[in-house]
Amino acid sequence: MRPLTEAETRAVFEKLGKYIGENIQLLVDRPDGTYCFRLHRDRVYYLSEKLLKLAASVPRDSLIAPGTCFGKFTKSQKFRLSVTALDFLAPYAKYKVWVKPGSEQSFLYGNHVLKSGLGRITENTAQYQGVVVYSMADIPLGFGVAAKSTQECRKVDPLAIVVFHQADVGEYVRNEDTLT
Amino acid sequence: MAAVRVEAVLAAAEEQEAEKRRSITVEKELELEFDLGNLLALDRNPPPAAALRGAGPRREALLQALARDNTQLLMSRLWELPAERAGGAGGPLVARLPEPTFRLPREKPPPRPRPPTRWEQFARLKGIRRRKKTSLVWDEQAKEWRRRWGYRRAGGDPARAWLAEVPAGADPEEDQFARLRREKRERVARNELNRLRNLARAHRAGSAVPAAPLHPTGHQDREELRRVARVARVSTASLGRFQPRLPKEPAEPPSRSGGKKRRFEPLLGNLAAERSRQLELLRDMGSKKPVLDITRAVNKQMRQEEAEAAAHKGKKQSQRGKRGRRQQRPGRSGKKSGARRQQKQQKPAGGGTGG
Numbered sequence: 001m002r003p004l005t006e007a008e009t010r011a012v013f014e015k016l017g018k019y020i021g022e023n024i025q026l027l028v029d030r031p032d033g034t035y036c037f038r039l040h041r042d043r044v045y046y047l048s049e050k051l052l053k054l055a056a057s058v059p060r061d062s063l064i065a066p067g068t069c070f071g072k073f074t075k076s077q078k079f080r081l082s083v084t085a086l087d088f089l090a091p092y093a094k095y096k097v098w099v100k101p102g103s104e105q106s107f108l109y110g111n112h113v114l115k116s117g118l119g120r121i122t123e124n125t126a127q128y129q130g131v132v133v134y135s136m137a138d139i140p141l142g143f144g145v146a147a148k149s150t151q152e153c154r155k156v157d158p159l160a161i162v163v164f165h166q167a168d169v170g171e172y173v174r175n176e177d178t179l180t
Numbered sequence: 181m182a183a184v185r186v187e188a189v190l191a192a193a194e195e196q197e198a199e200k201r202r203s204i205t206v207e208k209e210l211e212l213e214f215d216l217g218n219l220l221a222l223d224r225n226p227p228p229a230a231a232l233r234g235a236g237p238r239r240e241a242l243l244q245a246l247a248r249d250n251t252q253l254l255m256s257r258l259w260e261l262p263a264e265r266a267g268g269a270g271g272p273l274v275a276r277l278p279e280p281t282f283r284l285p286r287e288k289p290p291p292r293p294r295p296p297t298r299w300e301q302f303a304r305l306k307g308i309r310r311r312k313k314t315s316l317v318w319d320e321q322a323k324e325w326r327r328r329w330g331y332r333r334a335g336g337d338p339a340r341a342w343l344a345e346v347p348a349g350a351d352p353e354e355d356q357f358a359r360l361r362r363e364k365r366e367r368v369a370r371n372e373l374n375r376l377r378n379l380a381r382a383h384r385a386g387s388a389v390p391a392a393p394l395h396p397t398g399h400q401d402r403e404e405l406r407r408v409a410r411v412a413r414v415s416t417a418s419l420g421r422f423q424p425r426l427p428k429e430p431a432e433p434p435s436r437s438g439g440k441k442r443r444f445e446p447l448l449g450n451l452a453a454e455r456s457r458q459l460e461l462l463r464d465m466g467s468k469k470p471v472l473d474i475t476r477a478v479n480k481q482m483r484q485e486e487a488e489a490a491a492h493k494g495k496k497q498s499q500r501g502k503r504g505r506r507q508q509r510p511g512r513s514g515k516k517s518g519a520r521r522q523q524k525q526q527k528p529a530g531g532g533t534g535g
Contacts, residue, residue: 003445003454006461013462022466028458034451049451056447124483126476151479 001040001055001066011079012037012044012070016089018130019081019143023092040065043072043180044079046088065180083142083167084179086132090140093132095122097146097163104135107142108170113163115156125150131163142168204256206249214257217280221254295385297378 004012016024027035027046034049040063047055047067055066068088071081081089099107103117119136127149133141144163153162172179213222228242261275296304303309316325319334326334344356400408414420425431445454 001447003447003449005444009458009461010465013458013465017465022462024462025459028455028462034455036451036454038447052448124476124479126473126479149479151482 001038001060001063004037004039004044008039008044008073008077008079009037011073011077015071015079015081016085019089019094019132020092021094023094026092027088037070038066039073042074044070046070046085069180081143081167082179083169083171086140086142086167086169089143090132090134093143095125095129095131095146096134097121097125097131097144098134098136098138099141101136104141107133107165108168110165110168110170110174112147112161112165113144114158115153115160115162116158118153118162121146121150121153121162123150127152130166133163133168140169142166142170204252206252208249208253212250212253214254215280215282216257216261217278218282218284219254219258219277220282221250221257223250294382297381298374 013024016027020027035046036049036052038045038047038052040060043065045065045067051067055063058066068084069082070085070088071079073079097113098119098121099113100117100119103113106117107113113133122131125131125146127146129146129149130143131146132143135141142165144166147161147164148156156162208223208225210223210225213224214220215222223246227246230238230242233239258275261277263273263275265271266274313328315328317328317334318324319326321340322334326332328334329336341360344360346352346354346356350356413423416423
């Protein structure tokens with residue numbers, strides 16, 4: 001386990017910023033305690049200082065996951081956000097997409113969101129903007145990338161993809177053994 | 181039929197035996213030169229032509245046969261050497277090899293001369309030369325020749341030093357014997373320190389890049405020149421921090437550990453400092469975003485257009501109901517006018533950022 005280097009921190013913040021914008025400050029600077037990011041076996045974890053001190057006394061080989069995993073660095077040092085970060089992205093999300101009940105299941109199985117399944121979308125979402133996907137009951141289902149801006153969403157035909165799937169809570173069941 | 185087969189088998193076995201016996205003797209045009217001390221056999225016979233050309237199984241087979249023959253000759257020579265049983269009667273047979281005659285090149289580079297120590301430099305300056313010391317010294321008290329240092333040395337007997345005079349300016353209460361012992365200990369320590377310093381200086385001088393490659397010859401390869409260029413860059417008063425780079429020279433980030441090992445921040449270091457650093461990083465990242473995003477401005481304008489169009493369409497219908505067709509307003513809801521207005525709006529915005 002080690003702290004992130006400058007370059008790694010920048011990569012993580014850039015990725016997070018695509019979904020929550022300047023609200024990352026609220027993750028870094030919290031009123032209810034000191035929280036920090038640590039890297040363990042190429043995965044980035046978000047944990048409190050108290051937990052950090054406890055985890056520091058566990059040998060490296062035996063330590064599985066300290067704190068919440070936000071994502072991992074791939075072999076070519078690109079940061080990939082994982083679904084376990086959803087709990088922290090959802091409250092601070094800037095651009096949201098609501099999915100109709102009929103196509104919730106499709107999204108949870110890993111498919112993209114089509115225009116026919118789109119319930120609501122935040123105004124002035126740009127194309128390729130990171131969005132958090134909710135069900136109509138305001139339950140966060142996952143996150144993705146907007147394939148079309150809000151304007152274009154209105155004009156496009158019903159079978160076009162409007163949100164590219166990146167992660168969903170169905171992965172907790174599908175990829176149970178690879179999530180930490 | 182069985183008898184024929186048995187005969188065939190026996191003939192084959194005999195053929196094999198003869199083959200084995202034949203293979204021990206090897207015919208060569210020129211005798212091989214042997215250096216049994218190095219287990220070396222030199223074959224000066226020209227190899228068969230097919231073994232030199234091209235690749236293929238024929239070549240492989242020829243080369244293999246050549247190697248086998250030469251090894252066979254070497255082995256037969258080795259078996260002719262005087263041998264004995266190592267470790268008693270039941271031990272393995274060990275041949276006694278003669279002295280090697282073939283001079284092999286050095287495995288490692290010759291040792292570099294060490295730099296002179298501080299005393300050696302001083303002595304060279306002053307012109308002091310070493311005087312050869314005799315190994316035995318006349319001991320007046322014992323009236324015999326004693327060695328200079330070591331067991332029973334001249335004047336080193338501790339029982340002899342039973343008196344230690346208090347020197348003129350010293351404190352009368354001070355223990356002179358203790359003082360002598362302490363001073364000797366200090367001298368020994370200082371000597372050891374200087375020896376270690378000399379060693380360190382020699383070691384450091386040896387590992388640095390010697391000055392000779394710094395002068396470009398025509399025969400240096402790229403890696404060497406790159407290394408030399410790096411050394412030259414760093415050899416300024418500020419250690420190369422303000423040296424301008426050539427147009428295509430890649431920027432090298434300075435590594436504090438000197439290129440040895442990656443070092444990270446401590447795990448539980450100052451968390452407040454880490455937080456402030458991250459906030460600063462966020463602020464830097466945020467400030468670089470462009471103030472005016474053209475696409476977003478365009479989208480916003482289109483939205484406004486559509487909203488206005490929708491509002492006016494509603495108004496037009498209600499108005500038509502009141503006043504009839506006379507008051508038809510020129511097409512404000514058309515796409516063309518919206519595009520025209522958007523272009524008009526965009527140009528000053530573009531001009532604003534450009535200017």
